[in-house]
Amino acid sequence: MKKSASIIVFFLLVVPVLTFGQKGQKAPPSLDFGLYLGASNYMGEFTDGYMPYWALTKPAGGLVARYNYGPYLTFKGTALYGMIEGTDKNFSSDPYRRRRNLSFKSDIVEFSVQAEWNIIGYENTRTSYAWTPYLFVGVSVFRFNPKAQFHYVAGPHDPTLASQNGDWIELQPLGTEGQETTKFNDKRRYSLTQVSIPLGFGAKWQLNDHWAFGIDFGLRKTFTDYLDDVSSIYVDDIIVGGASGPMAKAMKDRSRELPEYSNDPTYTGFENDSPRGNPKTKDWYMIGGITITYRILGGKQPCFNF
Numbered sequence: 001m002k003k004s005a006s007i008i009v010f011f012l013l014v015v016p017v018l019t020f021g022q023k024g025q026k027a028p029p030s031l032d033f034g035l036y037l038g039a040s041n042y043m044g045e046f047t048d049g050y051m052p053y054w055a056l057t058k059p060a061g062g063l064v065a066r067y068n069y070g071p072y073l074t075f076k077g078t079a080l081y082g083m084i085e086g087t088d089k090n091f092s093s094d095p096y097r098r099r100r101n102l103s104f105k106s107d108i109v110e111f112s113v114q115a116e117w118n119i120i121g122y123e124n125t126r127t128s129y130a131w132t133p134y135l136f137v138g139v140s141v142f143r144f145n146p147k148a149q150f151h152y153v154a155g156p157h158d159p160t161l162a163s164q165n166g167d168w169i170e171l172q173p174l175g176t177e178g179q180e181t182t183k184f185n186d187k188r189r190y191s192l193t194q195v196s197i198p199l200g201f202g203a204k205w206q207l208n209d210h211w212a213f214g215i216d217f218g219l220r221k222t223f224t225d226y227l228d229d230v231s232s233i234y235v236d237d238i239i240v241g242g243a244s245g246p247m248a249k250a251m252k253d254r255s256r257e258l259p260e261y262s263n264d265p266t267y268t269g270f271e272n273d274s275p276r277g278n279p280k281t282k283d284w285y286m287i288g289g290i291t292i293t294y295r296i297l298g299g300k301q302p303c304f305n306f
Helices: 002-020 095-100 159-164 237-244 246-252
Strands: 030-043 058-070 073-087 103-118 131-144 147-149 168-170 193-206 211-222 284-298
Touching (some): 058 284, 131 211, 159 246, 193 284
Antiparallel strands (some): 030 058, 030 284, 058 073, 073 103, 103 131, 103 147, 131 193, 147 168
């Protein structure tokens, strides 16, 4: 969090100096609008620390608008859609993760505003600096909804759940870690709408007076550990099941789906209060891709006065 805050302060202090300290003629402000095409991934309880599991990278895309205020400063707005996914099956050599046997997928819908610092200056016509690398930071509001596929196993699972075998189950309403139960009444269900801080880098090229092309990569610093519905501890079956029903009991501890445990009538699942995730870290997601934009307003080179 301190590192993210330092980056934001850097942009707030340095960018205005660079922007308003310019001299000489420059093209007037302009507005570009276009498409974003790329990919998304995440970092959390189903990755190796802060290293994404690249094989689960998913497509992403949306709309982008850029207001080129000056050579060194661009304001950008985006509306993006992406997907994230994770599973313990990718780490089957780890005995704990194999036994935990959890997984999830979620759509991400994000709306953001960002400031781009054009490092070497960027004129919004083809007649001057035709390209620039840039850094960006901003604020986003995003919506997510983690789901997992239910696999019914006779014996460990309530027979009333058999008809839902193979269904994708929304996890937040189940309170899989005891949220809003009698024992954890002060532990609220996490909100599916959150705020994040997008920060990253990119480069853009002005192809002619109308069309521009760009490429970027951005991390999203979130303030939740529940993008994947996994964060803290295992809670007693009676507490979770009593509050949210047999599906909540089934989805909070999925080790019962493994053959070595589903065939063992003495197996009762993970011990109460044993770790289910790591609450000391927050989840991140990332979106990277290309932009193709078209000038819809302004940007013509001014005439020089002698």
